[in-house]
Amino acid sequence: MNRNTFNPFRRLHFYAAWFITPLLLTLTLSGIGFLFYPEVENMIYEHEFFGQSDNKERQSMDEAIEEIKDTYNGYSVSKISMIEEPYNNRVTISNDQGTSQYVFLDENNQIVASLDSKNTYSNFMRTFHSSLLTEHTFVRYLVELTACWAIFLIVSGTYMTFRKKLFQSQSRKLRFQNIHAALGLVVAVPLIIIVLTGIPWSVFTGSKIGQFAADHPDWGRTELRYNPPQSDVDEIPWATRSLDQPASEHKGHAGHHTDSSSHDTIDGQKTIEDIITESGEKHISRPFSIVYPSDEKGVFTVSKGSNTGVTGLDVNPDEETTAYFDQYSGDLIAQIDFEDYGIIGKWFTWGIPLHEGHLFGMANKILNLLVCIAFLAAIAMGFMSWMKRMKPGEAKGPKRINKPWSIGALATLAILGILMPLFGLSVLVIFVVEAVIYFTKKRKEA
Template sequence: MLSESTQLKMNSTRVEKARYFSVWRWHFYAGLYVIPFMLMLCVTGIIMLFDSDIEQLRYGQMLTVEAAGDPLPVSEQLDAVREAFPDYSVTQFIPSGDAHLANRFSISSPSGESVFALVNPYSGAVQGTIDRSHSVYQWANKIHSTLLLGDSGDYLIEVAASLGILLLVSGVYLWWPRNSASRAGFLRLRFASGKRVWLRDLHANIGGVLSLALLFFLISGLSWTGFWGKQLVQAWNTFPAYYTWGDKPKSELTHTSLNHGAEKEMPWNLEQTPLPTSHDHSKMGHSDGFMPAHGVNIDQIVNQAKVLGFSHYRVYFPQSATGVYTVAANSMAGDVTDPRLDRTSHFDQYNGQLLVEVTWNDYSPFAKWMAASVSLHQGDLSLLNKIANLFICLAFMVFCVAAVVMWWLRRPQARGGLGAPPKFEHQGVWKVALLTLVVLCLAFPLGGGTIVLVLIFDWLMVRHVPRVKRALS
């Protein structure tokens, strides 16, 4: 007969084993959904990371100019664009910031296609165009954010990112050393123990060591999603128009309307905030799609921007009789890398009056975190930041491939089936795991709903339908 201490030790071992396999099972199921999305996000992320380099390779000749004397007034460059593209509306001016690069005017066709017109600032010559609507960056960004499926794709990615949190938490639990077996592969690769063990060590150590980096990318990425980001987090951190706008007239358009396609150019906490309006001169013969006959011109706005201390910036043109000129320099668009320099200023198109201005000091605490994280997420801070992001993306691609190959090696070849980790029954409720699941479900509703559906499926089908149980085991 076993002694009481031996019995207790055996019970403890059984409970620990049951918990380990339970976590592994959740980790496995989450990985089935998350890994394809993680690979996609890494690949498209790398493309966007090197977008400027790709653009320089493709359009280097059109982008390069020879510095010769003083640049022409921006209004003359604008006239050249309007003469070259009479049917297009000008939406944006982006000075190059480099004496040897062309300035950019974003112009929109009647059908809504967006194009960059490249202008030599010294001669006023239009050197060519870059199709902004169908650029490599736009293509990668649309896949990265919506899978080219609109809101449906956005929700699928949000579920993947939410389940990525579960994957991370469960993965760290499985990776963290608890006994001699788990310590054997902790922060080391066991090459002599077989291919599967080596792959397990590679997968686990990449995930464990880079877990905080993964958490950062998941949370900052989730903040842009359509449900958790837009409906929950962004809505509560949107800059209130009444704070600075006061009782001034507000447009029906929000700052999101200033973005171009999938590009996020406006600060995150301003996207849902209504734009201010210029004094309504619509009764003076102007209409939408207009070109004001009176009022300030682009040179005056550029001069005001310089007086206010703007260096790298972009100017948004008014698109209606009550629209405003907007001068913005923010980390979201890559105008500045220090988020504390974020600045968005709106000017009346008729008298040039500064209507409202929002800076870093006006941001909420979470909005400040978002502004600070954007440059880091996009690799804009420095060359080191770009290299680090490239390394992280490549590391997680290896992480994903190692997981797939590891599963392929351990899958049940003889009887078929998915090869999910076995399930061990044990008495009692694991309170820590249950609390963790509840917190994740409440914090990330779309991911939480998916977890609940999996639990219902497990209870209804896996436990009571032998064929389903065999297929998943």
């Protein structure tokens, strides 16, 4: 029986580790940085988040909106985040050049300060983690591929650890290898969970999951066919970000609204104070976001999300809700709660905050941090193990045994390839290269 499983796994494990380690280090370190973004932002944006304006006169939210538009010429208001005390409320404004800012309002709805949204700590770390600050699709493919191969490293490393019976050896030469293996086993399960719960952001697999969820409403209640979930999308719950929003009842307002592209200048539109009041009557409590209608047929979208990426705005997954209000009458048209999600929507609604480290408070952050540190240590020990086995001036990898791969090795790669299509495509390339090498050597031996 052909048992050539160890050698393919060993070589794939070795070369994959060398190729993806730079990205793995980057993803792990940026992930650690993102874990504590609320705590970091609370310190560096203390004035914006908690400060007060010198103007102590109370004004309504709608008056504040008008002041913001006067103060920030060329900007329109697209979103308002009503956050629980002691945080200041946040108003998102944008212009035609694609620049957006956060404007902070104190308890009197007076302007405190503003920040360039792209350069806030949380958004910077999110972009760093997902695309290495490039925002290019190709880089996001590389990031996803790295995550997929990290799972293979865990699977192959676990197999080799028990196949070599490493822990039965007391040799000092294998000390670093034993530590590398032990750390790998310790972080195996939590690391796989962290990787899998990051899949909603992936550009390839995430879009496929979104498409499946959209095509099977009972599973997902989502329509993410063209918009896979990412950590820099509006603060709308993952499961409803791309739902077809219901349209407001159109009562002859066409032709009367302004020609401006602003979301907040449509004639006959309800005021923000009205929408806040309506939300309260529907038992939607802070924190929540209000997104302006996109056009005269659009609706006000009020949402509570568990994965907003905004300090002070996240809620528990089972508190998620997305409500749509007619922009002219203020009537509630539709509301989707966590209970309405399918199994895919619910899984990722819980999974994303687990990945981000705030599902169960500080304990979640500390657990994720320990997993990341152990993973970094495992990488270091693996490198030290290889260095200890090399002679001075020598640098080589595992030798190739020119035998067909075992059924077990092929089956493992096939299963992982089906579960992670991008990984599967990369394995097909490797398999073609391996086949060419195998038959070339066979021809020479003959």
